[in-house]
Amino acid sequence: MTPPLSTADDATRQAEFEARIARGESIEPKDWMPEKYRRQLVRMMSQHAHSEIVGMLPEGNWITRAPSLRRKMSLLAKVQDEAGHGLYIYCGTETLGVDRQELVDQLLAGTAKYSSIFNYPTLTWADIGAIGWLVDGAAIVNQTMLAKASYGPYARAMVRICKEENFHKRQGYEIMVTLARGTPAQKAMAQDALDRWWWPSLMMFGPHDKDSPNSDELLKWGVKKKSNDELRQRFVNLTIAQAKAIDLTIPDPELRYDEASGNWIFGAIDWDEFWRVVKGDGPCNRERLAARRKAHADGEWVRAAATAYAAKRAARDAGAAA
Amino acid sequence: MSQMTDSQWPLWEVFTQPGGGRPHEHAGSVHAVDAEHALQNARDVYGRRGEAVNIWVVPSAAICASTPEDMGPFFDPGNEKAYRHPQFYKVPQGVRVF
Amino acid sequence: MTVAAALAPAYARYCQQLGDDRLILGHRVSEWCGHAPILEEDIALANIALDLIGQATFLLGRAGAVENAGRDADALAFLRDDRAFRNALMVELPNGDFAVTIVRQFFFASFSRLQLEALTRSPDTEMAGIAAKALKEATYHVRHAAEWVVRLGDGTEESRQRAQDAVNDLWRYTGEFFLTTSEERALAAEGLAVDPATLQAEWERSVRDVLTLATLTTPATSWMQRGGRDGKHTEHLGPLLAEMQVLPRSHPGASW
Numbered sequence: 001m002t003p004p005l006s007t008a009d010d011a012t013r014q015a016e017f018e019a020r021i022a023r024g025e026s027i028e029p030k031d032w033m034p035e036k037y038r039r040q041l042v043r044m045m046s047q048h049a050h051s052e053i054v055g056m057l058p059e060g061n062w063i064t065r066a067p068s069l070r071r072k073m074s075l076l077a078k079v080q081d082e083a084g085h086g087l088y089i090y091c092g093t094e095t096l097g098v099d100r101q102e103l104v105d106q107l108l109a110g111t112a113k114y115s116s117i118f119n120y121p122t123l124t125w126a127d128i129g130a131i132g133w134l135v136d137g138a139a140i141v142n143q144t145m146l147a148k149a150s151y152g153p154y155a156r157a158m159v160r161i162c163k164e165e166n167f168h169k170r171q172g173y174e175i176m177v178t179l180a181r182g183t184p185a186q187k188a189m190a191q192d193a194l195d196r197w198w199w200p201s202l203m204m205f206g207p208h209d210k211d212s213p214n215s216d217e218l219l220k221w222g223v224k225k226k227s228n229d230e231l232r233q234r235f236v237n238l239t240i241a242q243a244k245a246i247d248l249t250i251p252d253p254e255l256r257y258d259e260a261s262g263n264w265i266f267g268a269i270d271w272d273e274f275w276r277v278v279k280g281d282g283p284c285n286r287e288r289l290a291a292r293r294k295a296h297a298d299g300e301w302v303r304a305a306a307t308a309y310a311a312k313r314a315a316r317d318a319g320a321a322a
Numbered sequence: 323m324s325q326m327t328d329s330q331w332p333l334w335e336v337f338t339q340p341g342g343g344r345p346h347e348h349a350g351s352v353h354a355v356d357a358e359h360a361l362q363n364a365r366d367v368y369g370r371r372g373e374a375v376n377i378w379v380v381p382s383a384a385i386c387a388s389t390p391e392d393m394g395p396f397f398d399p400g401n402e403k404a405y406r407h408p409q410f411y412k413v414p415q416g417v418r419v420f
Numbered sequence: 421m422t423v424a425a426a427l428a429p430a431y432a433r434y435c436q437q438l439g440d441d442r443l444i445l446g447h448r449v450s451e452w453c454g455h456a457p458i459l460e461e462d463i464a465l466a467n468i469a470l471d472l473i474g475q476a477t478f479l480l481g482r483a484g485a486v487e488n489a490g491r492d493a494d495a496l497a498f499l500r501d502d503r504a505f506r507n508a509l510m511v512e513l514p515n516g517d518f519a520v521t522i523v524r525q526f527f528f529a530s531f532s533r534l535q536l537e538a539l540t541r542s543p544d545t546e547m548a549g550i551a552a553k554a555l556k557e558a559t560y561h562v563r564h565a566a567e568w569v570v571r572l573g574d575g576t577e578e579s580r581q582r583a584q585d586a587v588n589d590l591w592r593y594t595g596e597f598f599l600t601t602s603e604e605r606a607l608a609a610e611g612l613a614v615d616p617a618t619l620q621a622e623w624e625r626s627v628r629d630v631l632t633l634a635t636l637t638t639p640a641t642s643w644m645q646r647g648g649r650d651g652k653h654t655e656h657l658g659p660l661l662a663e664m665q666v667l668p669r670s671h672p673g674a675s676w
Contacts, residue, residue, distance in 0.1 A: 028390070030387060030390060056453065056454035056462070057454050060453050060454040060455075063451075063453055064447060064450065064451060064663050064664060065664065066667075067667035067668055068494045068668075068676045069473060069476070069477045070477075070494075071676055073473055073474060073477075076450050079453050080453065083453075083462040084463055086459060087367060087460070087463070091333070091350055091351040094333060100333075101328070101329055104330065125667055125676075157350070160350070178675060182674055182675060183671065183673075185674075186671065295454070295456065298518075299456065299457025299461075299518070300457075301576070301579055301582070302457035302458070302518045302572070302579070303330070303331065303457055304575070304576055304578075304579070305572050305575025305576050306331065306359070307331065307575075308575045309570070309571040309574050313356065314356075331458070352460055353459075354460065355571075362464070362564060362567065363464065366463050366464040366467050370463070370467060
C-alpha cells in the first residue's frame with residue numbers, strides 16, 4: 001500500500017470539504033467529512049427511517065377495514081412502500097458506519113425521535129385519505145428537496161422514494177374526493193379528518209426557523225436546501241386549492257391570500273401541542289412504541305432461527321468442500 | 323431459548339438489471355442470512371414494481387472500492403488521452419459514412 | 421367464452437370458492453403488515469397478501485360475471501354473510517406465530533400452485549388467463565414459504581419446536597383442500613374445474629420433501645376437519661368478516 005504523501009490537517013480538510021459542498025459535489029461514504037456532518041446525517045436519516053416505520057402503524061390500522069378490494073390493495077401497497085422506504089434510509093444510514101440493529105435499538109428504547117404526526121390516531125376511513133393527501137403531500141415537499149441533499153446515499157434513496165411515492169398522495173386525495181362527493185355522512189367524515197390532520201401536518205415541517213437548532217448547520221452543509229418555514233409555506237400554497245376543489249374547509253379562520261407575496265397566510269400554530277407530542281404525550285406515543293417493541297420481541301426467535309440455519313449450512317458446505 | 327445476540331442479519335448489496343439488455347445497476351441493500359435469502363429479499367424489496375429482469379446480490383463486506391485519495395491517480399490520467407476518442411481523427415471533407 | 425347456461429350456477433360458485441380461499445388468506449397475511457419479525461419480511465408478506473387479494477379480485481369478478489346477477493367482486497367480498505363464504509377452514513384461522521403463518525402459507529401455496537397449473541388449461545379463456553398470472557405468483561409463494569420452513573425447522577431448538585407444532589396443528593385442515601365438491605365433480609368433466617383429489621398425491625410428495633429437508637416430521641393422517649366448502653366455518657371467520665365488511669355494511673349504497 002502506498003502511504004499518502006502528506007497528511008492534511010483537519011482545518012485544511014474542512015475547507016476542502018466545504019468547497020466541495022459549495023461546488024455542489026456529492027459526498028460519498030468513504031470521503032472525509034467533519035464528524036459533526038456525519039452525526040447530523042445519522043440523526044436526520046435515522047429519524048426519517050424511524051418515521052417511515054412507525055408511520056406504517058396508523059395506516060396499517062385500516063388495511064383490514066378498507067372498504068373495497070381496490071382500496072385494500074392500494075393501502076397495503078402504500079404501507080408496504082413505507083417499510084421499503086424505511087429500509088432504504090436505514091441502509092443509507094448504515095453507509096455512515098452505524099448498524100441497523102443499533103438504530104432499531106434506539107427507536108425501541110425511546111431515545112430516537114420520529115415524526116410526531118404518527119402519534120395521532122386514525123379514527124375513521126377518511127383519516128386514510130387525509131394522511132395520503134396531507135401527510136404524504138407534506139413529505140413529498142420535504143423529500144423533493146432532500147433528493148438534492150449533499151450526501152450521495154441519502155439523495156439517491158430520496159430519488160427512489162420520490163419516484164415511488166408519486167401514487168401515495170394521489171390515492172389519499174382520491175379517497176377524499178370520493179368521500180367529499182359521497183353521502184352526507186361521508187362528506188362529514190372527510191371534513192372531520194381534515195379538521196384533525198391539518199394542523200399536525202403543518203407541524204411536520206418542524207419548528208419555525210428561528211427555533212430550529214439544527215437548521216443552520218444542515219443548510220450550510222447542503223443536507224437541507226430550504227428552511228422549515230419556506231417548505232411549510234410551499235405546502236400550504238399547494239394544498240389550499242386542492243381543498244377548495246372538493247369543497248372542504250381548511251380549519252383556520254385566519255387563513256387569507258396575500259396578493260403581494262402570492263402566499264396563503266395561515267394562523268398561529270400551537271407549538272405547545274407540538275412539543276408536548278414530541279416529548280411523548282401525544283395520543284398514541286405509547287401505543288406506537290409498544291407495537292414496535294412487540295413485533296421486535298415476537299420476531300427475535302425468527303431472526304435467531306435464520307441466523308442459526310445459515311451458520312449450520314455454511315458449516316456443512318465447508319465440511320463437504322474439505 | 324437462543325443465547326445468540328439479536329441481529330438484523332448481514333448486509334448485502336443489490337444490483338438489478340432493467341430490461342432491454344442494459345447493464346446491472348446498484349439498487350440498494352438488504353439484510354439476509356444467506357445468498358438465496360438475499361435474492362428473495364432483493365426481489366421483494368427492489369423488484370416489486372417490475373423494474374428488474376435479473377438480480378445480483380453480493381455480501382457488502384466483499385465489495386472493494388477505490389478511495390477518495392485514489393481519485394486523482396486513478397481517473398485524471400484518463401481525461402487527457404484525446405486519441406482514445408474518434409473526434410481526435412480527421413476525415414477528409416465529403417466522407418460521411420464509414 | 422360464455423359458460424353453458426346449465427353449468428353457470430355451479431361454475432359461479434366454483435369461481436367464488438377459488439376467490440374466497442385467496443381473499444381470506446390474503447386478508448390474514450395483510451394483518452402482518454407493520455408487525456413482521458424484520459423489515460424485509462414486512463415487505464415480503466405484503467407482496468404475498470397483495471398477490472392473493474389481486475387473485476381474489478379477478479376470481480370473484482369472474483364469479484360475478486358468470487352469475488350475471490349484478491354482483492361485482494366487491495359485492496361478493498363485502499356483502500355476503502359468513503355462511504355464503506366457501507373458503508377452506510385453514511385460511512381463516514388466526515395468524516398465530518410466524519411459524520403458523522409460514523406453514524399455512526406453505527401448505528396452501530403448494531396446493532394453489534397445482535390447482536392453478538391445471539386451470540391454465542381451462543376452456544374458459546378468462547380463467548386460463550387469471551390462472552396463468554396467478555400461477556407465477558403462487559410458484560414464488562411456495563419458494564418463499566419453503567425456504568422459511570427449512571430455516572425454521574433446521575434453525576434453533578425453539579424454532580424447530582414452533583415449526584413442528586404449527587405442522588401438527590395445521591395438518592388436520594389440509595384434507596379439505598382435496599375433497600371434491602359437487603360443483604367440482606360436475607365441472608371437471610367439462611374441464612372447467614380441476615378435481616382436487618387428483619392433486620393430493622403430488623401435494624403430499626412435495627410437502628413431505630420440504631418437511632424432511634427441514635428435519636420436521638410429517639404427521640400421520642388423522643381426522644381431517646371440513647365444512648368450509650359448505651359454508652360451515654370455524655368461529656374465526658365471523659369476526660374477520662365483521663371487520664372486513666364494516667364500512668360497506670354500515671353505509672349501504674355508498675361508493676368508496
